[in-house]
Amino acid sequence: MNSRNNPLSAREILEGSFLENRARILEVAAFLDRIERAEGAPQAHDDYRYRALLRAVECLLKPSGEVTKDILENLSDPTPEPIECAAGMKGAVGAWKGVKE
Amino acid sequence: MEGGEGVNFIDPHIHMVSRTTDDYRALALAGIGAITEPAFWAGFDRGSAQGFRDYFNQLTVAEPARAARFGIRHYCWICLNPKEAEDLSLARDVLAIMPEFLDRPTALGVGEIGLNKNSVNEVAVLELQINLAARRDELILVHTPHLEDKLKGTRLIMDVLRNEPRIRPERVLIDHAEEHTVGEIRDRGYWVGLTLYPDSKCSPARAVDILERYGTDRVWLNSAADWGISDPLAIIKAASEMRNRRHPEELIRKIFHDNPAAFLSQCPKFITP
Numbered sequence: 001m002n003s004r005n006n007p008l009s010a011r012e013i014l015e016g017s018f019l020e021n022r023a024r025i026l027e028v029a030a031f032l033d034r035i036e037r038a039e040g041a042p043q044a045h046d047d048y049r050y051r052a053l054l055r056a057v058e059c060l061l062k063p064s065g066e067v068t069k070d071i072l073e074n075l076s077d078p079t080p081e082p083i084e085c086a087a088g089m090k091g092a093v094g095a096w097k098g099v100k101e
Numbered sequence: 102m103e104g105g106e107g108v109n110f111i112d113p114h115i116h117m118v119s120r121t122t123d124d125y126r127a128l129a130l131a132g133i134g135a136i137t138e139p140a141f142w143a144g145f146d147r148g149s150a151q152g153f154r155d156y157f158n159q160l161t162v163a164e165p166a167r168a169a170r171f172g173i174r175h176y177c178w179i180c181l182n183p184k185e186a187e188d189l190s191l192a193r194d195v196l197a198i199m200p201e202f203l204d205r206p207t208a209l210g211v212g213e214i215g216l217n218k219n220s221v222n223e224v225a226v227l228e229l230q231i232n233l234a235a236r237r238d239e240l241i242l243v244h245t246p247h248l249e250d251k252l253k254g255t256r257l258i259m260d261v262l263r264n265e266p267r268i269r270p271e272r273v274l275i276d277h278a279e280e281h282t283v284g285e286i287r288d289r290g291y292w293v294g295l296t297l298y299p300d301s302k303c304s305p306a307r308a309v310d311i312l313e314r315y316g317t318d319r320v321w322l323n324s325a326a327d328w329g330i331s332d333p334l335a336i337i338k339a340a341s342e343m344r345n346r347r348h349p350e351e352l353i354r355k356i357f358h359d360n361p362a363a364f365l366s367q368c369p370k371f372i373t374p
């Protein structure tokens with residue numbers, strides 16, 4: 001689809017941004033390696049943020065044109081009701097702490 | 102780095118109270134001719150309605166004067182932000198002083214209202230502010246929650262808006278949208294705001310992806326630059342991303358001038374730069 005909406009071809013996008021995205025993947029890999037080398041790595045594997053990141057990495061393997069949306073939905077609070085009280089609560093961290101059904 | 106070819110760009114969401122005068126100069130040099138500044142959380146909780154009175158004076162008197170030195174038109178939005186909405190008695194006090202400031206010549210409407218942690222009290226204060234906006238027929242600028250709270254909060258906010266029949270969707274802009282919320286916001290007829298903010302919101306590349314995916318009607322881009330790590334020239338970088346992808350100049354003009362001007366001009370106080 002090389003339309004007015006999307007003027008660049010897939011090949012142009014790949015050539016233009018490959019190196020920058022190679023670097024980004026290496027940053028994620030180095031982050032995971034750093035956790036492995038650190039004290040407490042097994043406990044980190046059970047952390048909801050660590051697990052959320054691995055689920056996001058799995059999403060990357062299924063290119064659909066909607067991967068960004070899928071990952072954001074995966075990180076989101078799925079409950080529909082307002083919470084009782086926000087007083088004293090910490091700010092958002094980027095992943096939902098609860099357990100998805 | 103420039104907005105480009107004599108067009109006055111508009112950054113419709115930027116918190117200049119947190120920025121330096123040097124930033125005003127940078128905006129002017131980059132071709133940004135008008136900005137709108139929503140009332141927000143200043144990084145600390147204010148203790149009383151008097152604190153908000155001082156802040157609303159800063160938004161309606163001090164900042165327009167600071168901007169005018171550089172030929173920039175400064176407008177604002179008045180509200181109690183959702184992060185300070187947990188205390189219902191403070192909320193009622195602040196709501197009582199809002200009309201006086203909404204009457205000021207550069208106040209364009211009620212905003213940025215919305216939710217922060219999606220709590221019962223936040224929803225109650227949102228309903229009160231939407232009611233005030235409906236009574237006065239004000240434009241509404243909506244802040245959606247951060248990160249994992251965004252999807253749920255965006256849906257709750259749209260439900261509250263829908264429950265107020267006097268609110269017309271074309272007079273409401275829902276800001277800080279991302280890939281997982283843009284579709285639902287558009288489907289319900291509201292304007293969409295995409296915020297260019299490091300780490301927690303869109304990058305210029307992702308924002309341009311969203312324009313390509315969902316189209317360029319009823320959408321604006323903004324920096325939301327504030328006291329955090331943020332970039333007052335973010336919209337210029339997004340324009341440059343569009344140019345790099347060979348989007349035509351008239352489309353760039355539409356996104357950074359015509360669209361925000363069309364939404365904001367629904368308030369007669371707004372003069373298009």
Ligand SMILES: [Zn+2]
Binds near residue numbers: 114116139141213244
């Ligand atoms: Zn803001």
